[in-house]
Amino acid sequence: MAVTKSEVIPIRTEHDIVVARQAVRRLSVEAAFGLVDQTKMVTAASELARNTFIYGGGGTLQCESLLEGARRGLRLTFTDQGPGIADLSLAMKDGWTSGSGMGLGLSGAKRLVNEFEIESVHGQGTRVTITRWK
Amino acid sequence: MDRIPILRMGDFLLVTIQVDMHDQLAMTLQDDLTSQIEKTGAKGVLIDISALEMVDSFIGRMIANISGMSRILDASTVVVGMQPAVAITLVELGLSLAGVQTALNVDRGMQRLRADVAGKEADDGRHQE
Numbered sequence: 670m671a672v673t674k675s676e677v678i679p680i681r682t683e684h685d686i687v688v689a690r691q692a693v694r695r696l697s698v699e700a701a702f703g704l705v706d707q708t709k710m711v712t713a714a715s716e717l718a719r720n721t722f723i724y725g726g727g728g729t730l731q732c733e734s735l736l737e738g739a740r741r742g743l744r745l746t747f748t749d750q751g752p753g754i755a756d757l758s759l760a761m762k763d764g765w766t767s768g769s770g771m772g773l774g775l776s777g778a779k780r781l782v783n784e785f786e787i788e789s790v791h792g793q794g795t796r797v798t799i800t801r802w803k
Numbered sequence: 804m805d806r807i808p809i810l811r812m813g814d815f816l817l818v819t820i821q822v823d824m825h826d827q828l829a830m831t832l833q834d835d836l837t838s839q840i841e842k843t844g845a846k847g848v849l850i851d852i853s854a855l856e857m858v859d860s861f862i863g864r865m866i867a868n869i870s871g872m873s874r875i876l877d878a879s880t881v882v883v884g885m886q887p888a889v890a891i892t893l894v895e896l897g898l899s900l901a902g903v904q905t906a907l908n909v910d911r912g913m914q915r916l917r918a919d920v921a922g923k924e925a926d927d928g929r930h931q932e
């Protein structure tokens with residue numbers, strides 16, 4: 670699998686969530702995703718970017734355009750050095766929130782993509798990686 | 804600060820969302836609509852989201868809040884024009900928007916609001932007898 674393009678977007682302000690959505694839209698179009706797949710990837714990115722901003726205290730989004738044989742894909746990695754998630758299986762549950770959200774961000778984003786990985790170390794930060802293939 | 808304009812048409816308030824809203828803008832719209840319903844005594848709210856290319860849990864929650872808030876203030880809310888790709892994604896995300904009235908387009912949405920108002924007036928008439 671080859672990474673054909675990589676860019677990093679800082680997630681420092683609320684407005685960066687919009688910037689992240691727009692970058693993911695552009696890269697999804699470049700990867701020739703259909704409209705539904707584009708929308709799924711953008712929506713998942715919006716959820717995860719908001720988590721990075723709100724709970725992670727800010728961080729980065731790395732966008733990587735992928736090529737595997739003739740198959741194109743897009744991998745997004747959200748990284749923060751925030752407090753981490755104490756109980757991952759609880760955080761992944763539909764409807765569970767530690768704040769005032771709906772608890773749909775992580776579980777919903779997972780349903781919207783082909784591959785989902787989350788690593789979190791209590792006190793050190795969180796990294797969520799999602800991939801969608803055309 | 805930027806805001807999304809709210810138009811008044813008779814008994815109804817109309818909003819067309821044409822930008823990719825950041826969270827604060829969505830919150831401001833929710834607050835503005837609630838206070839406008841109260842101030843004008845509007846009986847219906849129509850929100851046109853046909854230009855929205857994405858609805859995530861935050862915007863979904865805003866839509867549900869507006870709908871719930873308007874109900875408490877005795878007004879109906881109809882959300883019109885949701886793009887099919889957005890609707891499909893919302894369901895998979897896990898947001899059902901239960902309790903939020905939707906319509907295909909602005910015309911149908913206005914019909915729905917008028918029907919709601921007519922229904923409520925008929926109810927009021929019955930209660931007064």
Ligand SMILES: Nc1ncnc2c1ncn2[C@@H]1O[C@H](COP(=O)(O)OP(=O)(O)OP(=O)(O)O)[C@@H](O)[C@H]1O
Nearest residue numbers: 720724725760766767770771772773774775795860
């Ligand atoms: N990057 C992160 N750092 C620390 N905690 C996180 C992070 N992302 C998520 N969490 C924790 O996981 C919980 C679940 O996240 P999820 O996105 O599913 O729901 P939410 O953000 O609470 O609500 P919603 O996304 O529906 O508005 C959060 O309430 C928070 O406690």
Ligand SMILES: [Mg+2]
Nearest residue numbers: 716720770774
């Ligand atoms: Mg979230």
